[in-house]
Amino acid sequence: TVYKGKLLDGHLVAVKLLNTTKGNGQEFINEVASISRTSHVNIVSLLGFCSEGRKRALIYEFMPNGSLELFIHKKDIMNDRPHLSSEELFKIAIGIARGLEYLHRDENFLPKIADFGLSKLCTTKDSIVSMLEARGTIGYIAPEVFCRNVGGVSHKSDVYSYGMMILEMVGGRKNIDVGVSRTSEVYFPHWIYGYVVQDNIEPQLLGLRTRDETKVARKMILVGLWC
Known part of the structure; x- marks a missing residue:
């Protein structure tokens, strides 16, 4: 608490x-x-x-602007909060890449990582680490964190979590949303991947205004999927 x-x-x-x-x-x-x-x-x-x-x-x-989640989920954004453009989200994504897990912002919208919990800090030479319990938020943690058959937990697990966060930022929604109108859109990463393969990411697809914003969003989507 x-x-x-x-x-x-x-x-x-x-x-x-x-x-x-x-x-x-x-x-x-x-x-x-x-x-x-x-x-x-x-x-x-x-x-x-x-x-x-x-x-x-x-x-x-104290982070006066609250968490990133308050600004990226379009259906939950309140009128008194500023809309973040694709360029602003891109800059925040760069900041996220410089740290781990949970984000808060200061008044200048500088990303701040908060709430380490029991995050295990490891040296880069420790390519595989042992964790007695899976920790993290469902939907962001890598499969190997909670399923030992997939592989060992390493720094790559954080890369997976980062990618899921980036996709959520671009989509403006939870990556898993059972409330969408079409079943094909329930899992955002899979849905948007289809458009990437077809090279068919248009502004209206993500509710963007310009081609420039779409170009930035596409770059973030590719990074998220790579992760």
Whole structure:
């Protein structure tokens, strides 16, 4: 659970309360250690932490614009939120590529990666890692994360997740949407792949206004499918 808070000096922060129902605090130690080793413009800053008995919390910088999801799902976008053009989405995608998993934005729409959870940080030489439990959000995590028969978990699993996020940004919808009018459109990656093969991605297909926007969107689609 994440709460919005304010420090004595007036600075807003995001306070993440950790689940302490299992383990001996190792989850908290792992998360603090992982995040404290990172320093990057596209990674949300860990400002501090609290530990009192079984209560534990992480204090992050506050992202006033909320998450990326609030801006890319067209049917859920509220009138008071700005529409993001294909070029803006492309720039955000570049920022996403510089980090991992969950995104938030600051007031200048600079992508910020947040909520590491128990993300396991590995060196690039560790091509295959062992994970006792599958972690991540269904629809974004690679098959090998939850199905051991597919292969070992590696840095390539993050590439898969990145690709799924890019496709969702371009499509302006969840990659799996059972509420669409045609069954062929339920799984967006498969549906859009058919148009890529036919080289038939037109502006109206994605609700875009110009050929230039469509060109950028097509580039993002290709990257997403490659991932």
